[in-house]
Amino acid sequence: MSLSIPAALLAQVRRHGEQAYPEEGAGLMLGAFEGGNRRVTHLLPLDNHFQPDSRNRRYLIAPRDLLRAEDEAERLGLEIVGVFHSHPDHPAQASDFDTQWALPVYSYLITQVQTGEAVESRSWRLTEDRGAMLEEPVQITNPSVAEEAV
Amino acid sequence: MTAVRVPSPLRPYTGGAKEVDVTGATVGVALQDLAQRYPDVRRHLFDEAGALRAYVNVFVNDDDIRTLEGEATLLHPADRMMIIPSIAGGNAGEAIR
Numbered sequence: 001m002s003l004s005i006p007a008a009l010l011a012q013v014r015r016h017g018e019q020a021y022p023e024e025g026a027g028l029m030l031g032a033f034e035g036g037n038r039r040v041t042h043l044l045p046l047d048n049h050f051q052p053d054s055r056n057r058r059y060l061i062a063p064r065d066l067l068r069a070e071d072e073a074e075r076l077g078l079e080i081v082g083v084f085h086s087h088p089d090h091p092a093q094a095s096d097f098d099t100q101w102a103l104p105v106y107s108y109l110i111t112q113v114q115t116g117e118a119v120e121s122r123s124w125r126l127t128e129d130r131g132a133m134l135e136e137p138v139q140i141t142n143p144s145v146a147e148e149a150v
Numbered sequence: 151m152t153a154v155r156v157p158s159p160l161r162p163y164t165g166g167a168k169e170v171d172v173t174g175a176t177v178g179v180a181l182q183d184l185a186q187r188y189p190d191v192r193r194h195l196f197d198e199a200g201a202l203r204a205y206v207n208v209f210v211n212d213d214d215i216r217t218l219e220g221e222a223t224l225l226h227p228a229d230r231m232m233i234i235p236s237i238a239g240g241n242a243g244e245a246i247r
Contacts, residue, residue, distance in 0.1 A: 024240055050238065058240035063207045067234055070158050080158050083237055090241035098239035101205050103159040104194055108239070130193055 003082065003107045003123040004139040005029070005040040014118035016045045017086030017111040023055035024048055026085035028069050029109065030078040038081035038107045044069050058097070059085045082107030082123075089114060094124040094133035102126040102133060109138070152180055152225050155232040163190040172231075177208055178221030180231065195233075205235045 005013075009029075016025045027045040031038060046069075050060040061083070073080050083106055087093075092112040094102075102108060104126055111121040124133040151171040156164050164170050165188075172187065174180030181202070185192035197203050208215045209232040215223050225231070 026237075028237075050240075054240075057242065059238060061237035063209075063234040063236055066157070066237060067232075073158070083239075085239060087241040095240065095242045097242050101236075101238045103157075103205070103235055103237065105159045105162055 001036040001125065001134075002137040002139050003038050003040065003109060004034075004141055005109070006142045007140045008142065009040055009043055010121060010138075010140055012043055012045075013084045013109060014111055014113075014121060016084075017088075017113045017118050018116060020048065020086060020088075021113050021116045022088050024050075024057065024059040024086050024088060026059040026061055026083065028061070028066075028080050029082040029084055029107070030069075030073050030076065031081045033079055033081060040081060042076065042078060043084070044072065056088055057090075080106070082109060084109040084111070086111045086113045086118070092120045092122040098124070099126065099130075099133050102130075104128065104130075107136065108133065153230050154180070154184060155230070155234075157233055157235055159235070160191055160194060160233070163194075164188050175225060176221065177210060177215050177223045177225060177231065180225060181208070181221070205238060207234050207236060208232070209234065 026048055029040045030042040031040040046061050046065050048055050048059045049062045050058040092110040108124045112119050123136050123138045125136055126133055153169050154172050155169050172180045172183040174183050195206055210229055
């Protein structure tokens, strides 16, 4: 079980978190399920629809955005494989709130953004019994492309 | 029968189906029928007390059931249901400074 993501897309995830700072930024990851692994090939950065005064510690992707994303994924012949979001000034660790609201199947890629700078990204997945989020390795692919993008 | 759109994270539990048919005179009964037909869906739709989880949004013909009669909303033959979760999360506790 792992999350595979091109370095250029991971850089985009991290920039999105930095741009949203001090609020949380979020979006969806599209790609393919490959056995127990998820391979990310496209990103859909989205607006944080949580109430404004709590966006520094909460994010919300609106149902209409998920509906559009599902249609977009289908159009591209892809699947929604996960969610990315940032934790401003907090570790890239799944919180109890993350666990309570987590959906099965998806990978949850969390980026710690410390005083405006992305410092660490870690990926988590909900257990089938909904009891916990387990960390999965993040495999970064195409590093040469990332060097150009960054 | 009422057609229900299944959100992508629950499709592995409905054999990959994006849409399934359920029976029930109300939204609540139809959701219970869905959970009975596809038992692994249940824990992701309902909490331990049997209430719909907070992230579960149910629409009947594009109307959120919270603006209708909730799970008591009556279903008519041509109605279409959609289950679309809110995706949310976030950190909790003291910030690292």
